[in-house]
Amino acid sequence: MIIHNMMEDAVKDILEKQWGNLSISCYCSECKMDVLAMSLNRLKPHYIRNRAGMMYTKANLMTEQSRATILTAIVESSKVVSAHPCHR
Amino acid sequence: MIIHNMMEDAVKDILEKQWGNLSISCYCSECKMDVLAMSLNRLKPHYIRNRAGMMYTKANLMTEQSRATILTAIVESSKVVSAHPCHR
Numbered sequence: 573m574i575i576h577n578m579m580e581d582a583v584k585d586i587l588e589k590q591w592g593n594l595s596i597s598c599y600c601s602e603c604k605m606d607v608l609a610m611s612l613n614r615l616k617p618h619y620i621r622n623r624a625g626m627m628y629t630k631a632n633l634m635t636e637q638s639r640a641t642i643l644t645a646i647v648e649s650s651k652v653v654s655a656h657p658c659h660r
Numbered sequence: 661m662i663i664h665n666m667m668e669d670a671v672k673d674i675l676e677k678q679w680g681n682l683s684i685s686c687y688c689s690e691c692k693m694d695v696l697a698m699s700l701n702r703l704k705p706h707y708i709r710n711r712a713g714m715m716y717t718k719a720n721l722m723t724e725q726s727r728a729t730i731l732t733a734i735v736e737s738s739k740v741v742s743a744h745p746c747h748r
Contacts, residue, residue, distance in 0.1 A: 574693070575668075575693055575696055575697045575700070577665065577700070577705070580663075602709075605662070605663055605709040606709060608663055608707075608709075609663045609707035609708060609709045610707075612663070612665070612705055612707040613704070613705055613706065613707050615705075616701070617665070617700055617701055617703075617705050618701065619696075619697035619698075619700040619701050620697060621690075621693040621694060621696075621697045625697075
């Protein structure tokens with residue numbers, strides 16, 4: 573069963589672009605993945621199963637409002653990860 | 661960046677077990693994926709990035725309450741897909 577959460581792509585995209593600008597105590601890849609997972613848990617998922625749904629959802633997630641909501645989730649999550657880094 | 665939404669596994673598991681019991685107008689694989697995607701969009705995601713988080717989250721998603729919440733989302737989604745099947 574092939575489905576995909578388009579919100580993953582949107583958060584990864586913004587996280588990649590903003591990672592260097594975030595005020596975080598550690599910039600390792602594990603902390604980055606923690607910020608990604610925590611941000612996704614704070615945002616409404618947008619699962620789709622076909623290409624038509626993919627284009628429609630992608631357009632919806634590119635609005636200024638959506639990007640602002642996603643960036644807010646990333647900033648909030650980076651604060652938590654920064655205060656409680658979870659290294660193995 | 662490897663992360664995973666554990667809710668996907670939980671919904672897939674219950675959907676597989678209950679698929680034959682659902683009252684739905686079409687039992688094709690496309691409708692099944694639509695029910696899966698729609699159910700996931702109704703449920704809070706549980707993204708994790710490591711094995712420890714995986715076991716912890718899996719245990720949380722196996723409770724009676726969680727399974728009831730997931731089944732409710734599946735039943736509601738199957739009603740929508742049943743009324744509006746989206747075949748290509």
